[in-house]
Amino acid sequence: MALAAISASILAFLGKSMPRKKNAEKPALPAAPDNSMTDVEEAKIVHEEMFGDFGSHPLKAEPTTSAEQAEPSSSGQPTEADSPSTASSADLGPLAIILAAGRGTRMKSSVPKVVHRLMGRPIVAHCVNAAKYLNPSKIVLVVPPADDGVIAAAESRLAEGELLTARQMEPLGTGHAALSAFEAAPDYAGTVLIMPGDMPLLSPQTLLDFLDAHKALGADLSVLTTRVANPGAYGRIIRDQSGWLEKIVEARDADEEQLAVDEINGGVYAAEAETLFAALKEIKPENAQSEYYLTDVVEIFRKKGLLAAAVEAWDPAEFQGINDRRDLALAETVMRRRINESWLLAGVTMLDPDSVYIEPSVRLAEDVTLGLGVVLTGRTKIEKGASIGHYSCLNDALVSSGTVVAPYSCRSDCRLGAEPGRTKKTGPKDL
Numbered sequence: 001m002a003l004a005a006i007s008a009s010i011l012a013f014l015g016k017s018m019p020r021k022k023n024a025e026k027p028a029l030p031a032a033p034d035n036s037m038t039d040v041e042e043a044k045i046v047h048e049e050m051f052g053d054f055g056s057h058p059l060k061a062e063p064t065t066s067a068e069q070a071e072p073s074s075s076g077q078p079t080e081a082d083s084p085s086t087a088s089s090a091d092l093g094p095l096a097i098i099l100a101a102g103r104g105t106r107m108k109s110s111v112p113k114v115v116h117r118l119m120g121r122p123i124v125a126h127c128v129n130a131a132k133y134l135n136p137s138k139i140v141l142v143v144p145p146a147d148d149g150v151i152a153a154a155e156s157r158l159a160e161g162e163l164l165t166a167r168q169m170e171p172l173g174t175g176h177a178a179l180s181a182f183e184a185a186p187d188y189a190g191t192v193l194i195m196p197g198d199m200p201l202l203s204p205q206t207l208l209d210f211l212d213a214h215k216a217l218g219a220d221l222s223v224l225t226t227r228v229a230n231p232g233a234y235g236r237i238i239r240d241q242s243g244w245l246e247k248i249v250e251a252r253d254a255d256e257e258q259l260a261v262d263e264i265n266g267g268v269y270a271a272e273a274e275t276l277f278a279a280l281k282e283i284k285p286e287n288a289q290s291e292y293y294l295t296d297v298v299e300i301f302r303k304k305g306l307l308a309a310a311v312e313a314w315d316p317a318e319f320q321g322i323n324d325r326r327d328l329a330l331a332e333t334v335m336r337r338r339i340n341e342s343w344l345l346a347g348v349t350m351l352d353p354d355s356v357y358i359e360p361s362v363r364l365a366e367d368v369t370l371g372l373g374v375v376l377t378g379r380t381k382i383e384k385g386a387s388i389g390h391y392s393c394l395n396d397a398l399v400s401s402g403t404v405v406a407p408y409s410c411r412s413d414c415r416l417g418a419e420p421g422r423t424k425k426t427g428p429k430d431l
Contacts, residue, residue, distance in 0.1 A: 094211065095188050095273065096131040097181040100124050100154070100197030101144045101168040106324040114197045115149045116328060119335050120359035120377055122153035123322055126200030129157050133204030134211070137190065140164045140181045141197070144171070173291030175283040182277050192276050194269040194294070198322045201331055206313050207268070214270040219309035221276070221301045223248065224268035226316045234264035235295055237310050245308040248295035252288045263312065265295060266319045275306065335360075350374075351390075371407065378412075386417070 104113025114124035121129075124141075131139050139158070143150045145167055155163050164184040168177045178194055193211065195202065206224070214222035223245060225237050233251045236258050240246040248265050249258045271279075279300040283292045301308050313319075322328050339360060340353045347366035350356050355373045358364075363381040370376075371390035378396040382388065386399045389407035399405060400417025 092137045093134040094136055094191040094193040095185055096136040096139045097194045098127055098197045099142050099177045100150055101142045101177050112148050112150050115153045118200050118332055123200050124154050124197045125157045127197050128154045130202055130204045130207055134207055138164050138185060140166055140184045142166050142168055142177045142181050145169050174294035175280060175292035178294050179280040188273050190273060192271055192273050196267045201318045201320050201334055203318055206318055210311050211270060213311045217309045220306035221271040221308040222311050224266035224313060225263050225310045226266055226313050226319050227262045228264055228316045231262055231264050236261040237263040237265060245298055245310040247299045
């Protein structure tokens with residue numbers, strides 16, 4: 001898992017003789033991951049980390065009595081809670097800034113890039129989902145002047161009042177966008193996490209591990225990185241002789257030697273609000289695009305004698321950004337495979353996993369069987385031992401234990417099955 005990879009990276013990193021702040025103590029390393037879990041237990045946790053609805057996942061929900069079992073509401077959706085438990089202010093995490101002001105012209109669409117849907121949710125909603133898992137103090141969403149649905153897409157994953165918004169009035173680059181975010185939280189003091197709004201495959205656990213590594217290293221600024229065989233247009237990570245982060249060079253500004261580097265910028269940053277805000281104000285648009293690059297904060301920190309760290313994550317697939325519809329299709333393939341694999345490990349049978357489509361909001365119990373080409377969307381919940389026939393499509397449906405849904409069934413906003421203890425076959429004839 002990501003924690004093991006990042007912990008190993010820290011061990012290798014600290015093994016080199018590195019400069020430290022005056023009087024700084026050697027940081028404690030994160031605890032080794034617990035390997036005592038069964039495959040099913042681990043699968044439940046992985047699914048919740050990557051795709052969960054924060055407490056509403058059936059594998060982690062508290063038991064209910066028969067009278068309390070989820071029924072479709074007037075809208076046809078199961079009525080389980082869909083928000084995390086409230087934590088005390090002392091337990092709150094960082095201020096999470098999500099950059100979602102990009103125009104996304106390569107999507108060739110009048111719809112903003114981050115509003116396009118991926119596995120049933122807007123792209124930006126997946127990013128908000130990951131940030132929400134950190135129990136942030138607040139989430140600030142940076143949007144373009146004309147919102148066009150970006151805020152509504154992000155708020156779909158949050159309770160009222162949880163989202164702050166800031167508008168980037170001119171498209172002057174990521175550094176300018178990050179600076180705009182502070183207008184929404186001018187008095188915040190604490191750790192700030194900056195992340196892109198178009199990287200929906202980035203898992204919450206990777207973000208948690210990144211923040212742990214940032215603290216363990218005692219860095220003033222940390223950047224999440226990964227290594228890829230073909231870095232392409234990604235910014236290159238340049239380390240100094242001791243292994244600390246020296247600078248990030250955008251591909252269009254890199255020389256031949258820098259372009260050969262395979263470690264890339266993941267677009268995720270962590271720093272304290274005061275020092276980060278000061279650095280953002282010092283960025284100059286001195287580059288090929290005449291933009292304010294967020295990456296320039298690394299050199300600004302270094303010039304002030306502050307420590308900058310590159311924290312490497314093992315899975316480059318998480319850093320797949322969405323720039324065009326080809327990227328969107330690729331991300332959908334990756335996410336669909338991850339969701340299906342997590343359910344397989346949690347006790348669900350799929351006769352052909354490659355043909356099954358399950359949205360993240362769907363709930364499945366153990367011993368459920370899914371036939372070829374099954375499509376499960378919305379708030380569908382399938383209880384233990386139910387079987388869904390080939391090429392069936394269920395949306396916002398509740399399928400009772402032991403129910404056999406016939407092939408080619410297409411149902412929405414309904415409950416399928418008999419009373420507890422009885423098995424009922426249901427199919428197109430029941431429509």
